[in-house]
Amino acid sequence: MALLCLESECTMNTYSPYYTFDRKDWKAAQEDSKLPLTEEEFERLKGLNEKISLREVRDIYLPLTRLIHLYVSAFQQLQEKMNTFTGIRAPKSPYIIGIAGSVAVGKSTTARLLQTLLSRWQEHPRVDLVTTDGFLYPNRVLEEKGIMNKKGFPESYDIKKLMQFISSVKSGQPALKAPVYSHLAYDILADEEQLIDQPDILILEGINVLQVNTEAPVFISDFFDFSIYIDAEEQDIRSWYIERYQLLRDTAFQDPRSYFHKFASLSEEEAVQNASEIWRSINLKNLMENILPTKARAKLILKKGPDHQIQQVLLRK
């Protein structure tokens, strides 16, 4: 018997730990929540990812942002009350949102969308976005450790550094620096950093953000105020991965600075073969062993269909 009721058949189950919404219910439940966006702002959102439909933004992501706004407002009010109660003028602690899911499921697209939409509220205009990719060990270290083919697996991250970072952000420390990863260089950029300076909200996006380790006393997710798992069928994610690889072959791989420049001249068929093999041997394995098992830890699950449209939203009670 499944431990948690996560799928559509438990929609009617009053005792599921989740409220389950299909598209229609999700929209209806939030009908009165309008966050007006100008035509120009809609256009700018589209610039984040030209494949995303504005209907999807209106029907799914705007209501979702509205929901998160309710949580953030309650959090901010509680913080003020706590300051009065304790008499401590503690530095402002950001609201932290984790976004998890497979490689190529659409975490960065969703995270950028939420960042843009959430920053529209005057109560929390400063929304920063950090990806855990920056906390991967540099290729040099992965090579030394002999785990270059394990990029994205738990052992490929400097988890201590990530814990230190997230705990400092949550403590309200100013002027923090996060390391930066480049998909083009396929490596950490030694001479670049991202400045994080007491945002109102921090979104931490990455395949590993909900992972736990029995040997560690605290996990990354202990610092989260809200968490989202982006879910989809494996064959859909696989085809998104392959499509993105093909697109990169025609664009980024053409750049001589690209780590994958050697694959720029692959034929269509060879590119599909190559991407399928990387998917099968690395990313699928990681999904099954380390990412999917974290799904039930999320506060909210977004279930996508083959066209990236959200089919179902599960919100933990």
Ligand SMILES: Nc1ncnc2c1ncn2[C@@H]1O[C@H](COP(=O)(O)OP(=O)(O)OP(=O)(O)O)[C@@H](O)[C@H]1O
């Ligand atoms: N909502 C969406 N609508 C249409 N296409 C999307 C959507 N979200 C993501 N995509 C497409 O799916 C692919 C993967 O998206 P994205 O790069 O955001 O995934 P990711 O989970 O951040 O991947 P990684 O873990 O490798 O960084 C991209 O080609 C992107 O354009």
Ligand SMILES: CC(C)(CO)[C@@H](O)C(=O)NCCC(=O)O
């Ligand atoms: C950087 C990660 C781990 C996560 O974003 C991923 O995009 C990745 O590079 N995985 C390794 C296998 C591959 O090249 O797809």
